[in-house]
Amino acid sequence: MKSLDITRNHMVHIYKRKVDLRSKFRGAVFLDRDGVIIEDVNYISSISDIKLVKGIKKSLEYFTGLGVKIVVVTNQSGISREFFDWNKYEQITDKLIEYLGSKVMITAIYANGYKDQLSSKGWRKPEPGMLIDAANQLKIDLTRSILIGDRLSDMKAATRANIKHIFYLPGANQCEMRESISERVDSNGYFFDSNLKARLGVLNSLEDIEMDKIIEIIK
Numbered sequence: 001m002k003s004l005d006i007t008r009n010h011m012v013h014i015y016k017r018k019v020d021l022r023s024k025f026r027g028a029v030f031l032d033r034d035g036v037i038i039e040d041v042n043y044i045s046s047i048s049d050i051k052l053v054k055g056i057k058k059s060l061e062y063f064t065g066l067g068v069k070i071v072v073v074t075n076q077s078g079i080s081r082e083f084f085d086w087n088k089y090e091q092i093t094d095k096l097i098e099y100l101g102s103k104v105m106i107t108a109i110y111a112n113g114y115k116d117q118l119s120s121k122g123w124r125k126p127e128p129g130m131l132i133d134a135a136n137q138l139k140i141d142l143t144r145s146i147l148i149g150d151r152l153s154d155m156k157a158a159t160r161a162n163i164k165h166i167f168y169l170p171g172a173n174q175c176e177m178r179e180s181i182s183e184r185v186d187s188n189g190y191f192f193d194s195n196l197k198a199r200l201g202v203l204n205s206l207e208d209i210e211m212d213k214i215i216e217i218i219k
Ligand SMILES: [Mg+2]
Pocket: 032, 033, 034, 035, 036, 040, 149, 150, 151
């Protein structure tokens, strides 16, 4: 993690890799962390609980190889609930990066520790603030970006941030979630939130991602 800048205050944590932000791709790949990169263990606070989600390493190696920006956006309310602190969060992050291996370069990881929307100044998903701030800081066109998430709040945040293509990766026990998301899909396959829409893809596994299509979106 030495090549990363860390910005941290009591509720916000940003890892940013020191890289040239110019890219041949205008968009980026945004990902939720828990349930997408690592298995969702409620309020993970122990390194021994880290388990990569099947297919994530290969997908991220592919995007890295092409020079695509990869941005993680994660709610970590365990901070305000005092289940763990940012030091513990950093240990988890370091380990996660180690597990992903040297062929994966995550451009940045944005985390917020808020537990309610009101105090979060728009950063806690489903609010879009974290994505919008990341896009501004990293020179990313959100309308040409994609997001992969495992919860309704991810889908909403991305749609509100004007991301036009979202991918839902249901977890093992997420029947209810799947239902609440399907209630928000129109007959053309668009997820809607108020008057905003994004094309929704449902993934059974990260191995289902059609890389060519994603490259076509973000270029
Ligand atoms: Mg999640």
